[in-house]
Amino acid sequence: MSPEGPRPGGRSARVQAAVHQAVRGLQAERPRGEITVPRVAARAGVTPSTVYRRWGDLTELLADVAAERLRPDRPPVDAGGLRADLLAYVGGYLEEVSSPTGRAVLRDVVAASSAPELPAGRCDAYVRAQLGIIVERARGRGERVPPVARIVETVMAPITYSVLFASAPLAAADVRRLVDTALAPTVTAAG
Amino acid sequence: MSPEGPRPGGRSARVQAAVHQAVRGLQAERPRGEITVPRVAARAGVTPSTVYRRWGDLTELLADVAAERLRPDRPPVDAGGLRADLLAYVGGYLEEVSSPTGRAVLRDVVAASSAPELPAGRCDAYVRAQLGIIVERARGRGERVPPVARIVETVMAPITYSVLFASAPLAAADVRRLVDTALAPTVTAAG
Numbered sequence: 001m002s003p004e005g006p007r008p009g010g011r012s013a014r015v016q017a018a019v020h021q022a023v024r025g026l027q028a029e030r031p032r033g034e035i036t037v038p039r040v041a042a043r044a045g046v047t048p049s050t051v052y053r054r055w056g057d058l059t060e061l062l063a064d065v066a067a068e069r070l071r072p073d074r075p076p077v078d079a080g081g082l083r084a085d086l087l088a089y090v091g092g093y094l095e096e097v098s099s100p101t102g103r104a105v106l107r108d109v110v111a112a113s114s115a116p117e118l119p120a121g122r123c124d125a126y127v128r129a130q131l132g133i134i135v136e137r138a139r140g141r142g143e144r145v146p147p148v149a150r151i152v153e154t155v156m157a158p159i160t161y162s163v164l165f166a167s168a169p170l171a172a173a174d175v176r177r178l179v180d181t182a183l184a185p186t187v188t189a190a191g
Numbered sequence: 192m193s194p195e196g197p198r199p200g201g202r203s204a205r206v207q208a209a210v211h212q213a214v215r216g217l218q219a220e221r222p223r224g225e226i227t228v229p230r231v232a233a234r235a236g237v238t239p240s241t242v243y244r245r246w247g248d249l250t251e252l253l254a255d256v257a258a259e260r261l262r263p264d265r266p267p268v269d270a271g272g273l274r275a276d277l278l279a280y281v282g283g284y285l286e287e288v289s290s291p292t293g294r295a296v297l298r299d300v301v302a303a304s305s306a307p308e309l310p311a312g313r314c315d316a317y318v319r320a321q322l323g324i325i326v327e328r329a330r331g332r333g334e335r336v337p338p339v340a341r342i343v344e345t346v347m348a349p350i351t352y353s354v355l356f357a358s359a360p361l362a363a364a365d366v367r368r369l370v371d372t373a374l375a376p377t378v379t380a381a382g
Contacts, residue, residue, distance in 0.1 A: 032304075033248050057224050104304065110355050111302045113223075113295065124356040153349040153369075160356070161348035164301050165315040178344075 018044040019051060023065045032104070037061070060119075063112030066105040067119035070096075076130050082138035082145060086155070086179045089130060091172060094159050098169035106163060127156055146182055154182040209235040210242060214256045223295070228252070251310075254303030257296040258310035261287075267321050273329035273336060277346070277370045280321060282363060285350050289360035297354060318347055337373055345373040 022043035041048040055061035076089045096102045109119045131148045155178040162170045213234035232239040246252035267280040322339045346369040353361045
């Protein structure tokens with residue numbers, strides 16, 4: 001274990017960083033079944049009980065690391081218009097989550113169940129925040145915009161469902177079709 | 192271990208039934224973290240290696256049991272018309288997967304990754320088969336029907352996404368809205 005520093009917040013952040021890094025390192029080297037809390041702890045230089053106290057169990061830890069991977073590190077690309085912005089963002093999301101690593105990340109996120117800081121809820125919030133930026137930008141340009149909830153339902157949900165459940169994830173042509181559906185005038189409004 | 196019978200298929204089916212029943216029994220009695228392959232094996236009267244050989248690991252076993260829970264045991268209710276049939280089926284699906292047990296079942300299904308007999312793919316196939324029956328029945332009545340893929344995208348995907356990712360699953364009013372969207376004339380056709 002690393003020595004106790006004078007600032008608990010500082011140590012807490014260091015433990016978090018070391019444990020996350022240890023998980024990512026093990027994930028790069030070993031099959032999923034060989035990743036255990038004692039192995040993570042040893043690599044991070046902390047005790048297993050530190051990991052259990054903070055994360056509960058391996059599932060919660062892997063979900064926390066996975067949610068962190070899905071945290072956006074910059075605002076969505078400004079491609080000049082709502083449709084182009086959505087196509088760029090959604091295309092990037094599909095590419096990210098439909099790779100073998102991306103599918104594993106989504107599965108890890110969903111596997112955890114601890115309310116209220118649900119990792120899956122964090123990912124949903126990241127998606128809505130990025131879409132919110134795109135929609136606000138479009139509104140600022142004077143474009144007609146659908147509610148973020150409608151884009152989530154019409155575009156993000158089918159993409160995510162296809163990655164998690166279907167034998168093949170959706171393709172780029174499907175992304176265009178779904179974005180156009182989200183942008184089309186509607187009979188029934190999304191909540 | 193139970194004695195080897197003369198019919199390997201018979202023994203195989205008995206092992207499957209005993210192991211599934213042991214998992215369901217443990218799930219009813221213990222928190223998720225306390226379910227282990229040795230405990231399941233002991234309760235089922237088989238060796239842990241039998242379980243590992245057949246299912247790979249605990250995640251795959253739990254996914255197999257979860258997919259089995261989602262297997263429909265009867266055709267969808269005939270409520271007299273396409274919209275009514277869809278509302279009944281989708282409402283039942285939402286009720287099933289939005290309970291705490293149902294959410295855990297969906298999470299278990301999604302957590303496994305072994306191709307090609309992916310438990311999540313089996314669940315997707317169950318859903319499409321039930322929707323296929325509803326759509327064929329409606330076609331037989333002379334109703335205009337959307338493709339099953341469109342119903343999956345427009346209705347099942349948002350419901351499933353809401354259960355897995357959002358802080359609150361969708362409600363009955365959302366089900367009506369989504370079904371009406373799936374049945375509305377479209378600009379862009381689903382693949």
